[in-house]
Amino acid sequence: MEYKNILTTCIYCGCGCGLYLETLDGHITGVWPAKTHPINQGKLCIKGWNAADFVYHPDRLKTPLIRKNGELVEATWDEALSLIAERMGAIKAESGPNSLAFLSSAKCTNEENYLVQKFARAVIGTNNVDHCARL
Amino acid sequence: MIEEIRKVVAERLEELDGVVVLRKSSEGVAPHLFRKGDDLSELEIVPRYPLMTVVSKLHKAFPDIRLGVVARGCDERAFVEMAKRNQIDPERLSIIGFACTAEEAQECYCDEPYPQHLVVGTPPPPGPPNPLVAKCDALPLDERRAFWKHQFLKCLKCYGCRNICPECFCEACAMEDAAWVEPGLLAPPFPVFHLIRAMHMASRCVACRQCELTCPAHIPLTVLYDLMRRDMETLLGYVPGADMAAPPPLSVTLDETPLLVGTSHLE
Numbered sequence: 001m002e003y004k005n006i007l008t009t010c011i012y013c014g015c016g017c018g019l020y021l022e023t024l025d026g027h028i029t030g031v032w033p034a035k036t037h038p039i040n041q042g043k044l045c046i047k048g049w050n051a052a053d054f055v056y057h058p059d060r061l062k063t064p065l066i067r068k069n070g071e072l073v074e075a076t077w078d079e080a081l082s083l084i085a086e087r088m089g090a091i092k093a094e095s096g097p098n099s100l101a102f103l104s105s106a107k108c109t110n111e112e113n114y115l116v117q118k119f120a121r122a123v124i125g126t127n128n129v130d131h132c133a134r135l
Numbered sequence: 136m137i138e139e140i141r142k143v144v145a146e147r148l149e150e151l152d153g154v155v156v157l158r159k160s161s162e163g164v165a166p167h168l169f170r171k172g173d174d175l176s177e178l179e180i181v182p183r184y185p186l187m188t189v190v191s192k193l194h195k196a197f198p199d200i201r202l203g204v205v206a207r208g209c210d211e212r213a214f215v216e217m218a219k220r221n222q223i224d225p226e227r228l229s230i231i232g233f234a235c236t237a238e239e240a241q242e243c244y245c246d247e248p249y250p251q252h253l254v255v256g257t258p259p260p261p262g263p264p265n266p267l268v269a270k271c272d273a274l275p276l277d278e279r280r281a282f283w284k285h286q287f288l289k290c291l292k293c294y295g296c297r298n299i300c301p302e303c304f305c306e307a308c309a310m311e312d313a314a315w316v317e318p319g320l321l322a323p324p325f326p327v328f329h330l331i332r333a334m335h336m337a338s339r340c341v342a343c344r345q346c347e348l349t350c351p352a353h354i355p356l357t358v359l360y361d362l363m364r365r366d367m368e369t370l371l372g373y374v375p376g377a378d379m380a381a382p383p384p385l386s387v388t389l390d391e392t393p394l395l396v397g398t399s400h401l402e
Contacts, residue, residue: 001152001153001168001193001196001197001200003153003167003168003189003193005165005166005167007162007163007165018163020165022166022189024192024193024196029192030192032165032166032184033295033299033349034163034165035163035164035182035184035348036163036164036182037163040351042182042348042349043295043349043350043351044293044295044349044351045291045293045351046291046292046293046294048293049293049294049295049298
């Protein structure tokens with residue numbers, strides 16, 4: 001019988017609300033808003049309240065998928081990253097850097113988002129950078 | 136106060152499987168299950184979380200455990216209504232009650248800021264009645280309607296009021312039923328969305344104020360529920376949380392035969 005509340009940050013937008021993942025014997029059983037968190041002070045929106053629902057969802061993606069002959073097939077990360085590098089290089093050489101765009105995410109950390117835009121601007125050479133949190 | 140609570144918890148842990156209360160760490164304060172031998176200097180009683188919900192989850196998951204819980208007046212009242220509806224097994228729960236401070240009673244407009252099983256502290260004077268209730272009462276019907284329309288328009292439909300409520304434990308919720316609440320609409324349909332919950336809280340709301348505290352839109356929900364509680368008391372003589380032996384009036388038939396409450400979803 002191990003009951004734990006683990007503090008984490010809501011993954012759904014840039015606000016950064018604090019929430020606890022409630023676990024029973026290592027299995028997530030719910031979400032509690034963090035009342036002592038300076039950002040949300042015990043409040044959450046509907047996304048935060050349901051922030052753990054995807055964890056055990058059967059449709060959750062667990063590996064990269066590569067479309068082969070019109071069908072999405074499970075792949076390894078090495079395989080996926082090699083394909084991305086190869087195609088990105090080819091498209092840039094063929095049509096120029098502005099034929100590429102980079103979509104980042106509020107689910108990433110600040111540092112990861114910094115790296116994405118840096119990669120877009122410094123490595124590829126485009127300002128086509130956007131993200132999912134412009135709700 | 137808190138030192139006394141720690142002492143009582145340490146004593147009770149000698150015979151119980153665990154005690155539910157808050158724990159303070161460098162990350163903040165959250166509900167916690169203390170076991171025998173744990174560091175009780177981390178035990179905390181502020182802010183308020185609906186600890187009876189935690190007890191209920193643990194009782195359901197582990198049918199043999201005997202727990203303790205550190206409870207305020209509102210926690211104990213929540214326990215009474217949950218036990219009546221088979222959400223907590225009273226035979227397996229030991230309540231370590233403590234009194235709220237006078238400031239807390241004032242802040243919550245609480246008329247009973249201490250539990251019946253008072254173990255630590257002395258009862259403070261009750262808080263004053265919520266002035267918004269009298270203000271609402273004095274409004275003519277059309278202005279009262281406009282007041283609530285304004286309040287409910289702010290609703291983000293986060294379902295936080297329902298999620299944090301210790302008395303909201305139905306497996307199928309009418310507030311998620313498309314027949315009552317059309318999905319995808321913001322603000323939710325007026326006034327049905329909030330009144331569904333108000334009606335369902337009629338013999339359950341124990342005035343713990345968790346809903347209002349967690350509402351990101353600052354809707355004065357306790358005004359609505361205070362009025363509902365007042366109607367229950369004046370019309371049906373029922374005060375939720377006050378008496379374990381009193382059957383909830385909405386769970387008895389007209390000839391006062393108790394219905395099997397809370398068991399409909401249990402196999």
